[in-house]
Amino acid sequence: MMNYDCLIVGSGHGGVQAAVSLRQHGFAGSIGLISDDRDLPYERPPLSKDYLSGAKPFERILIRPPEFWASRNIDLLLGNEVARLEAKDKKVLCANGTAFGYGHLIWAAGGRPRKMTCAGHELRGIHSVRNRGDVDRIMDELASVRRVVVIGGGYIGLEAAAVLTKLGKTVVVMEALDRVLARVAAEPLSRFYENEHREHGVDVRLETGIESFVGRDGRLTGVRLMNGESLTADMAIVGIGILPCVEPLITAGAVGTNGVDIDDYCRTNLTDVYAIGDCARIVSGHGLRIESVQNASDQAMAVAKTLCGEPVPYNAVPWFWSNQYDLRLQTIGLSNGYDQAIVRGDPGARKFSVVYLREGVVIALDCVNAVKDYVEGRVLVERCARIAPNILADNGITLKSMVNR
CATH class of the missing domain: 3.50.50.60 (FAD/NAD(P)-binding domain)
Structure with a gap:
């Protein structure tokens, strides 16, 4: 040993x-x-x-x-x-x-990766995205794939949908909840990304469940939905956590x-x-x-x-990112338990931020193509800043200037 x-x-x-x-x-x-x-x-x-x-x-x-x-x-x-x-x-x-x-x-x-357990889940052509082997198997099949069903409207599913759409595939995203990113973001961000994917040709379906996968000779050929509808599919990407x-x-x-x-x-x-x-x-x-x-x-x-003899507690402020199409989403902090979400900037211009408050304290920001907000907003999160919602919503006022308010 x-x-x-x-x-x-x-x-x-x-x-x-x-x-x-x-x-x-x-x-x-x-x-x-x-x-x-x-x-x-x-x-x-x-x-x-x-x-x-x-x-x-x-x-x-x-x-x-x-x-x-x-x-x-x-x-x-x-x-x-x-x-x-x-x-x-x-x-x-x-x-x-x-x-x-x-x-x-x-x-x-x-x-x-969590696996689907419905009938047909063992068919070839159903994939997860967790390691290199997973993605290599997807890439090996892509030449013969025209229609892809993505199950799960979280970041992995949406990122995969964006890439596959750019590769010329017909993509359907199916989310069981009433909006994408529902577990991690406020509704304004969810609706923005739903619209973006639809603008790029993705069929985004909400409150949609899978009854079973359908196949022929051991390979996926389609998906049957809970509402009785059937979709043709050459490949399925499962991104459910x-x-x-x-x-x-x-x-x-x-x-x-x-x-x-x-x-x-x-x-x-x-x-x-x-x-x-x-x-x-x-x-x-x-x-x-x-x-x-x-x-x-x-x-x-x-x-x-x-x-190494230098014990220090872990207390870092979490940050995340996601790239979809030409959109760069950067998140600082954890929005869990927020009671107010303030939009600053213009989602229509594809450059905006969502600021999350809990009992008046800034706890997180989601920044879409808004690097300055992301950098300056970090300080607000770290200092547990209390900023009035109307001030936060004013995109003419920099977040940096709010630090000492």
Whole structure:
């Protein structure tokens, strides 16, 4: 059994940042990075954008060049799926029988796509977008695909719809709720993106459920809706969220609610076991799992400092982004629990922001092609600023000037 002073599970942004930050902060012990992925660590956000469209080859989305890992004495343990954690003995067991011991364990395993469970869900031609293999399979089929059904009006689904539309495919987006992005944004942003996709030829259908997938010879040929309508489809993209990959932790005794629970230092209740990224839920503060590159990376840096004798609590303000067509959406903060949403700028001009308030305090902004608002609005969120709604709505007043009001 190989033993590492620090063993990291997961080769996404969080796992990679943890390894890199440990070395940057002087960690001299051995580091192993386990992943069920066989590829060198790569960026995930481009998968539904530039990589799917062909704008960036795989080599351009590598997080670090191939020679980096050996130069930092970081062992890449690729192609190993962790099946079990034995916390008392401080070791992990992989599905292929390999075992690794650890002094400290950083769990950055992320999540796996939620699958459809209706009849026909096993047909070929139904895809998720989570890793390179997923997108490669989509790309391999695209030449013979004319009609695509995208299930789920979240960011992954909308980004995939935008790329596929630009590639000349006929796309239908089906969302079970009454608007797209309903779980993460206010109605003005939802309606803006619905209109944008429709303007680009996407058939956006709201409050629409799937009864079953229809196929021939094991391959998808269509989708039957709850209302009895049938749609022809050569491909389906399912983007209905993820399930956090934490089963080995929970089985080993970790406390978990919608992921694994962590404290302000990203510690689980298991000795010397930390968790970061999409699979981790911070118990204090917002009490949420945050699915973003920034969150995973910042948590990784916080854990690295702790392991190097510089313990600091994680308290970064989350930020996110999404590219669709020529639209750049940038979000700062978490809008969960907002009680007022103020629009500043003109959605018709395709340049505006939505400012979210809770009990009069600015908690988040969604900025569409409005980089200045995004940069200046960060300070308002960080300072929990109280700004009158009519002032926020006045696009002639800069957010920067509101900081000291």
